Amino acid sequence: MTGGERAPAAPLRTIRLELVPLDPEADAGPLHRAYGDEAVMRWWTRPACADAGETRRYLTECAGLPGARLWTVRSSDGPGRGDVLGLAGLLGAVDVPGLTWLLRRDAWGHGYAREAARAVADHALGPLGLDRVEAWVEAANHRSRAVAAAAGLGERARLGQRYPHREHPHEVIVLGRAREEEPTAVLGTVVELPVRDVAGTLRLVTAALGARTTFAMGDPPYLAEVGLSPWSGGPRFRLAAMDPEEPPSPVLLHLDAATRLDALHRAAADAGAPVSGPPVLRPWGRREFVITLEEGHELTLSGPG
Amino acid sequence: MTGGERAPAAPLRTIRLELVPLDPEADAGPLHRAYGDEAVMRWWTRPACADAGETRRYLTECAGLPGARLWTVRSSDGPGRGDVLGLAGLLGAVDVPGLTWLLRRDAWGHGYAREAARAVADHALGPLGLDRVEAWVEAANHRSRAVAAAAGLGERARLGQRYPHREHPHEVIVLGRAREEEPTAVLGTVVELPVRDVAGTLRLVTAALGARTTFAMGDPPYLAEVGLSPWSGGPRFRLAAMDPEEPPSPVLLHLDAATRLDALHRAAADAGAPVSGPPVLRPWGRREFVITLEEGHELTLSGPG
Numbered sequence: 001m002t003g004g005e006r007a008p009a010a011p012l013r014t015i016r017l018e019l020v021p022l023d024p025e026a027d028a029g030p031l032h033r034a035y036g037d038e039a040v041m042r043w044w045t046r047p048a049c050a051d052a053g054e055t056r057r058y059l060t061e062c063a064g065l066p067g068a069r070l071w072t073v074r075s076s077d078g079p080g081r082g083d084v085l086g087l088a089g090l091l092g093a094v095d096v097p098g099l100t101w102l103l104r105r106d107a108w109g110h111g112y113a114r115e116a117a118r119a120v121a122d123h124a125l126g127p128l129g130l131d132r133v134e135a136w137v138e139a140a141n142h143r144s145r146a147v148a149a150a151a152g153l154g155e156r157a158r159l160g161q162r163y164p165h166r167e168h169p170h171e172v173i174v175l176g177r178a179r180e181e182e183p184t185a186v187l188g189t190v191v192e193l194p195v196r197d198v199a200g201t202l203r204l205v206t207a208a209l210g211a212r213t214t215f216a217m218g219d220p221p222y223l224a225e226v227g228l229s230p231w232s233g234g235p236r237f238r239l240a241a242m243d244p245e246e247p248p249s250p251v252l253l254h255l256d257a258a259t260r261l262d263a264l265h266r267a268a269a270d271a272g273a274p275v276s277g278p279p280v281l282r283p284w285g286r287r288e289f290v291i292t293l294e295e296g297h298e299l300t301l302s303g304p305g
Numbered sequence: 306m307t308g309g310e311r312a313p314a315a316p317l318r319t320i321r322l323e324l325v326p327l328d329p330e331a332d333a334g335p336l337h338r339a340y341g342d343e344a345v346m347r348w349w350t351r352p353a354c355a356d357a358g359e360t361r362r363y364l365t366e367c368a369g370l371p372g373a374r375l376w377t378v379r380s381s382d383g384p385g386r387g388d389v390l391g392l393a394g395l396l397g398a399v400d401v402p403g404l405t406w407l408l409r410r411d412a413w414g415h416g417y418a419r420e421a422a423r424a425v426a427d428h429a430l431g432p433l434g435l436d437r438v439e440a441w442v443e444a445a446n447h448r449s450r451a452v453a454a455a456a457g458l459g460e461r462a463r464l465g466q467r468y469p470h471r472e473h474p475h476e477v478i479v480l481g482r483a484r485e486e487e488p489t490a491v492l493g494t495v496v497e498l499p500v501r502d503v504a505g506t507l508r509l510v511t512a513a514l515g516a517r518t519t520f521a522m523g524d525p526p527y528l529a530e531v532g533l534s535p536w537s538g539g540p541r542f543r544l545a546a547m548d549p550e551e552p553p554s555p556v557l558l559h560l561d562a563a564t565r566l567d568a569l570h571r572a573a574a575d576a577g578a579p580v581s582g583p584p585v586l587r588p589w590g591r592r593e594f595v596i597t598l599e600e601g602h603e604l605t606l607s608g609p610g
Contacts, residue, residue: 095519096537134536139486155460157538158492171488174537181444183476183564185515186533186606187463188540191496192557210490214400228491231439232401232479233462235494240557249554252497252545259488301491 009069014119017112019071019088024063027072028056030084034104043141044102047165065092073103073116088116090124090133096176097124099135101147114150121151125179134176148175160258162304169259169304188235190225193251193297194242198224201239201293207271208291209255209264228255242295250296261303265289268301281305314374314394319424322417324376324393329368332377333361335389339409348446349407352470370397378408378421393421395429395438401481402429404440406452419455426456430484439481453480465563467609474564474609493540495530498556498602499547503529506544506598512576513596514560514569533560547600555601566608570594573606586610
């Protein structure tokens, strides 16, 4: 990625909107109509702000993160000209530039979020010279998925996340747009686990993980692939017949079970897989359980803590 | 997935179209206007058909594959009522039900492909009772990506493919739609390679693979993650410090380099990685080269043959 993060943000104009660099002190009042509204904040990383002071402190913090560029979204015509409708911009302190937006509830339904998000994405990939922007949208948040799509972002990956104020984890879609179409360098990785009994291990792990066999070679099989996605492509690993005279060479494989960790634990236990016990919270903040195969391979299934 | 594949296909109606079960004998003539047109067949798995006889044989073959359900797409009103505009349906002999469509060039630009593809997807996930349908669309084929999106399909995975009649491989987007929203069971796998020198191996493999470090713990690092995608999430693997007293436990890891295999080979050689030589075509139909790390780990990079 190249240049320009430190220059002050410039105003951006779209057909119906004006995006004005955020001034947390001056803008917290009008923006609190969004940040203080539970319905607006339903998908946010934190609960609604209790008052305009809390909104101001939160905006000041967001604006101060390295690389952040935030704009208020304002109506540029009509009787409400200049009114603060919401906020859009680029998040700070992220590995990959992150697009963010939010609108007052009474400004929903007019396509303003799409117009603002597209303006920020175009600005980021154009004048700012960034190579890519991405937005993390909760899978169940169909409105924001449509906003991201309208801003030219397509699905790139999925992640599991749990916000501190929420009891349960959720699935996040990473939507991204690159400045230039780029072929994907590496589409996926597939590790090969050497096992004594390919057929038996295949039965065990497909049942334990709710997985499918994407291919099996030989009868009995000497090589088979365990597909972890119901779709073509996606995560997978292989089982390969090992030389029974050789000592096993154990492999450590992590599987991101995202929102399905407890269901997978039950399925694995029901399938008779040698599981370590129920998922436990580990010091690195993930809940995990382990399936240990007889060759010593450890399949660690984890989800957000 | 459930039932019904063997029942004869029923006609489907949309606002402007009628989808009539394919009769290869009767329909090959009019459909040859599509299958014989280089511009229509640009993205197809095979070259344009030379004459109506070849189109008939090809359609007969497609219709005979187990699970195939194909309909001619016909105009249902106006002066051209009943005219065969193209074909839509479900492919046979595929692991995951596959949506297919194609229109005569003079029928492009009216949204007919979207209307037909959506009708087939709705029928597949509704009356036919399928759990999911997917479409494989070349990444550069933006018209078909828009058709798939309009039919409710979203990106699920990417694959590398080479058609027998083409010199170069291409990147395919697997777009899918499920009958019911379903949380992803396992989002990804991350294998841990035990290495003597995490920092040194990290420098080597990130340079060789054009990868990035998504995290590193300790100074010098005892655990680090190599991210193979420029986006958050996506394929990755880890390097973990091994006990120098123990013998190494070599891991075999396959990396799908899709369309970028030759570029990755050059980058790996330039980075001084211990590569096996240029990519070679293996008996299983993939081109491959191998990076062997000093602990015996084999990173096999492969692309379509």
